[in-house]
Amino acid sequence: MKNPYALMIVDDLDIASLDFRQTLDGSGYSTELILHDQVDVEQISQTRPNIIFAHYSLPEISGLDTLVEMRKDERLKSIPVVGLVTHKEVASNLFSHVDTVLLRPVDQDRLTNLISLLGSMDHAMNKNPWDALTGLFSPAFFTARLRYVLEHSQQDSENQFMVFSINLDQLLKYEKKFGKEYRMQILLGVSKVLKKVLRSSDIVARFEDDQFLILIEDAVDRFAPSSIADRMQIEFEEYLVGVGLKNRIKISIGGIYCTADYKAVDEVLRDVRLALHMAKQDKQNGFKVYDRKTLPFRNEGAQSLAGA
Numbered sequence: 439m440k441n442p443y444a445l446m447i448v449d450d451l452d453i454a455s456l457d458f459r460q461t462l463d464g465s466g467y468s469t470e471l472i473l474h475d476q477v478d479v480e481q482i483s484q485t486r487p488n489i490i491f492a493h494y495s496l497p498e499i500s501g502l503d504t505l506v507e508m509r510k511d512e513r514l515k516s517i518p519v520v521g522l523v524t525h526k527e528v529a530s531n532l533f534s535h536v537d538t539v540l541l542r543p544v545d546q547d548r549l550t551n552l553i554s555l556l557g558s559m560d561h562a563m564n565k566n567p568w569d570a571l572t573g574l575f576s577p578a579f580f581t582a583r584l585r586y587v588l589e590h591s592q593q594d595s596e597n598q599f600m601v602f603s604i605n606l607d608q609l610l611k612y613e614k615k616f617g618k619e620y621r622m623q624i625l626l627g628v629s630k631v632l633k634k635v636l637r638s639s640d641i642v643a644r645f646e647d648d649q650f651l652i653l654i655e656d657a658v659d660r661f662a663p664s665s666i667a668d669r670m671q672i673e674f675e676e677y678l679v680g681v682g683l684k685n686r687i688k689i690s691i692g693g694i695y696c697t698a699d700y701k702a703v704d705e706v707l708r709d710v711r712l713a714l715h716m717a718k719q720d721k722q723n724g725f726k727v728y729d730r731k732t733l734p735f736r737n738e739g740a741q742s743l744a745g746a
Contacts, residue, residue, distance in 0.1 A: 441466055441468045442466070442468070443469075443470070443485070443486075443487045443488050444487060444489050445470050445482065445489075445490045446462070446471045446472070446490075447490065447505075448473060448493040448495070455493050458493060458522065475501055477504045482508065489517065489519075490517055490519045491520050492505060492519060492521050492536060494521070494524065494532070496525075497528065499528055499531055499532065518538075519535075519537050520540060521535075521540070522542060523539060526541065533573070537568040538568065538573060538575075538638075540638050540639075541638050569643065571625060571644070572629035572644050574629055574642045574643055575641055575643040577644075577651075580641055580643035580645075580651055584601070588702070591700070592698055597698075598657045598660075599654060600652075600666070600693060601693065601694055602663070602666070602692065602693040603650070603691070603692045603693075603710045603713065603714040604628075604649065604650040604670070604691050605648060605718065606628065606649075606689055607687065607690060608688065609624060609625075609648045631670070632670070634673065637654075640652060640653065640654050657696075660729065663694075663727045667691045667693050670725075671689070674689045674724075689724060690714060690718045691717055692711070692718075692727075693728070694710050694713050694728055696730070697729070697730065700730065709730070709733055713726055716734060
């Protein structure tokens with residue numbers, strides 16, 4: 439089988455970009471490295487890389503016009519583009535031009551795992567790992583990553599993780615009232631809040647029409663999900679106030695803290711749906727967080743860890 443082909447477009451031939459190329463090579467990619475000012479969109483459309491990395495080591499964006507031209511080319515639209523940046527100001531200016539942005543330094547293991555999963559999605563068969571509307575990950579990518587994390591947790595019980603489910607109640611009602619474009623704007627707004635609150639290494643995906651799932655790895659503190667959910671709730675409330683939807687749309691958050699007790703993807707998704715159901719039933723608080731032992735209906739008379 440032919441190795442997947444990755445194109446690296448860099449603004450400077452520094453150690454960081456060369457190290458990243460070595461990581462790609464080690465993950466089984468055939469890698470080509472080219473400077474931004476040497477990019478030929480026509481040539482890229484003919485070589486058809488499986489994934490494109492736009493690497494920015496300098497504090498300014500160079501070659502942005504070429505990147506914009508490349509993103510408009512119909513022949514290249516199905517190819518995922520990842521921005522890899524060193525400076526936060528570059529990241530903020532790059533979000534609208536790439537599928538996702540990773541801020542350096544990125545943990546080497548996380549980066550290797552991400553590259554491996556991107557390859558396993560088989561881009562040659564047009565399975566894009568990103569959601570076209572929000573730029574978040576696709577459900578298929580989320581499920582693949584969750585399966586990997588579960589396997590890793592079975593090998594090492596110290597590898598615990600968190601999963602959140604977020605639902606936008608009443609959003610479909612507003613689509614009927616104001617139209618599809620209005621609903622899409624709200625989904626985009628919520629996705630921007632999630633990108634602001636969460637780390638670039640966290641896996642966030644849009645499921646169905648009005649639900650988001652979040653996978654956070656390396657959960658060393660069993661009470662961390664509560665503080666994360668609380669922070670998300672605060673940011674969501676600020677967003678809803680800003681768009682004039684306070685008390686009109688309720689954003690419910692259900693979360694579970696996962697250990698090696700979980701062995702299957704369906705089991706995790708079932709429990710996080712149950713946590714979300716409990717959050718939606720709560721008239722006072724916008725979130726509920728549990729672990730496997732405290733989840734209601736799984737264990738009689740259980741109490742939530744937080745949000746009660």
